[in-house]
Amino acid sequence: MAVRRSKKKCLVIGGCGFLGRHLVEELLERDYTVNVFDMRSTFEDEMVTFFIGDLCKTEDLLPAMENVDIVFHCASPAPSSDNYQLFYRVNYEGTKSVISACKEAGVQRLVLTSSASVVFEGVDIQNGSEDLPYASHPIDYYTETKILQEKEVLKSNCEDLHTIAVRPHGIFGPRDPQLVPTVVDMARKGKSKYIIGDGRNLVDFTYVKNVVHGHILAGESLDEGSVTCGKAYHITNDDPIYFWDFLSKILIGLGYAAPRYKIPYTLLFYIALVVQFFCTLLKPLVVIKLTFSPMRVALAGTHHYYSCERAKNDFAYKPLVNMDKAIDLTVQSYAELRKKD
Numbered sequence: 383m384a385v386r387r388s389k390k391k392c393l394v395i396g397g398c399g400f401l402g403r404h405l406v407e408e409l410l411e412r413d414y415t416v417n418v419f420d421m422r423s424t425f426e427d428e429m430v431t432f433f434i435g436d437l438c439k440t441e442d443l444l445p446a447m448e449n450v451d452i453v454f455h456c457a458s459p460a461p462s463s464d465n466y467q468l469f470y471r472v473n474y475e476g477t478k479s480v481i482s483a484c485k486e487a488g489v490q491r492l493v494l495t496s497s498a499s500v501v502f503e504g505v506d507i508q509n510g511s512e513d514l515p516y517a518s519h520p521i522d523y524y525t526e527t528k529i530l531q532e533k534e535v536l537k538s539n540c541e542d543l544h545t546i547a548v549r550p551h552g553i554f555g556p557r558d559p560q561l562v563p564t565v566v567d568m569a570r571k572g573k574s575k576y577i578i579g580d581g582r583n584l585v586d587f588t589y590v591k592n593v594v595h596g597h598i599l600a601g602e603s604l605d606e607g608s609v610t611c612g613k614a615y616h617i618t619n620d621d622p623i624y625f626w627d628f629l630s631k632i633l634i635g636l637g638y639a640a641p642r643y644k645i646p647y648t649l650l651f652y653i654a655l656v657v658q659f660f661c662t663l664l665k666p667l668v669v670i671k672l673t674f675s676p677m678r679v680a681l682a683g684t685h686h687y688y689s690c691e692r693a694k695n696d697f698a699y700k701p702l703v704n705m706d707k708a709i710d711l712t713v714q715s716y717a718e719l720r721k722k723d
């Protein structure tokens with residue numbers, strides 16, 4: 383009989399990214415052995431073995447999967463991109479190569495970082511469960527390919543490879559490259575004066591450490607015959623917050639003014655659609671980066687919060703860091719974005 387190691391060996395694909403690196407740090411903290419696979423290198427750690435490559439290539443992945451017990455797949459192109467080819471290649475085809483590499487390397491557990499937005503179509507979702515159908519009209523290419531990716535991973539669950547999808551939503555925390563930096567950027571350009579809608583829409587924002595905790599529990603749950611195999615799980619702070627309260631707390635915490643003037647949601651959403659349409663037309667000529675994409679407007683003006691009951695029941699998930707503490711830690715970590723006067 384094989385000797386049972388007390389702690390498993392993990393591979394984090396996308397381990398140089400925001401979520402991935404936090405996951406790596408927590409895995410080390412909990413005494414796991416950690417490999418990282420990424421196409422770029424953002425930090426060094428002598429406890430980690432790094433593999434640089436493209437996840438679309440099975441032959442790049444295989445060396446990183448040797449003797450690995452759990453693969454965490456949390457790599458994706460930046461969601462703000464509008465490059466369909468890139469999303470399709472990395473999120474969909476790349477995930478298929480991750481699955482076949484797992485099978486070839488004899489990896490038994492695969493945890494995918496999906497997104498709760500796979501069920502979001504721009505209309506209110508309140509306390510949504512995992513039983514909601516996938517969005518039939520995904521709101522952007524990112525979401526469209528996250529759906530393809532999640533389906534592929536759940537479908538590939540079998541006796542030899544146990545798979546699970548974790549669906550976080552609105553991840554924030556230290557080193558997040560998009561949420562806080564975008565909000566501050568808007569504030570600096572004077573674009574954060576406005577509230578889209580009535581300001582009373584509840585959403586999930588989830589502290590990165592809680593998302594990480596959910597991933598590790600999900601990976602550990604994938605024993606033979608576990609109910610969690612082949613399923614998707616929402617991981618949230620279990621504490622929905624008004625979108626505009628959250629943004630205001632971040633802005634005020636960093637020394638900026640909170641948004642004040644309300645503009646009608648539907649009006650802005652249609653403007654964003656029209657503007658996006660013209661940008662697409664002009665794309666061969668000029669590249670315009672939209673501040674208010676239809677996706678962002680929808681996220682800013684609707685309810686979108688989810689229930690994490692299933693994760694609580696099936697693998698005893700509970701958030702480790704509450705909202706106030708999480709906002710506090712985040713604001714403190716962004717000293718360089720604080721308003722200078």
Ligand SMILES: NC(=O)c1ccc[n+]([C@@H]2O[C@H](COP(=O)([O-])OP(=O)(O)OC[C@H]3O[C@@H](n4cnc5c(N)ncnc54)[C@H](O)[C@@H]3O)[C@@H](O)[C@H]2O)c1
Pocket residue numbers: 395396397398399400401402419420421422435436437438455456457458459460472476495496497498549550551552553554559
């Ligand atoms: N940030 C959020 O709010 C959020 C919410 C829900 C789900 N997610 C999901 O979580 C995951 C991680 O997101 P993040 O915010 O940490 O993003 P990130 O951009 O910080 O990290 C992604 C990493 O993937 C790597 N990568 C991209 N393409 C690759 C390729 N072809 N080969 C190898 N590596 C590649 C990048 O180099 C990067 O380090 C993604 O799957 C994303 O869809 C993020």
Ligand SMILES: CC(C)=CCC[C@@H](C)[C@H]1CC[C@H]2C3=C(CC[C@]12C)[C@@]1(C)CC[C@H](O)[C@@](C)(C(=O)O)[C@@H]1CC3
Pocket residue numbers: 461497498499550551552553560561564565568578674678679681682
């Ligand atoms: C309109 C205003 C005021 C915007 C400023 C705040 C803006 C930048 C900010 C507020 C909400 C936030 C957000 C994302 C990007 C930044 C953005 C939009 C994305 C899309 C990243 C990808 C994830 O997969 C996904 C879908 C998730 O978590 O499911 C999230 C959903 C929540």
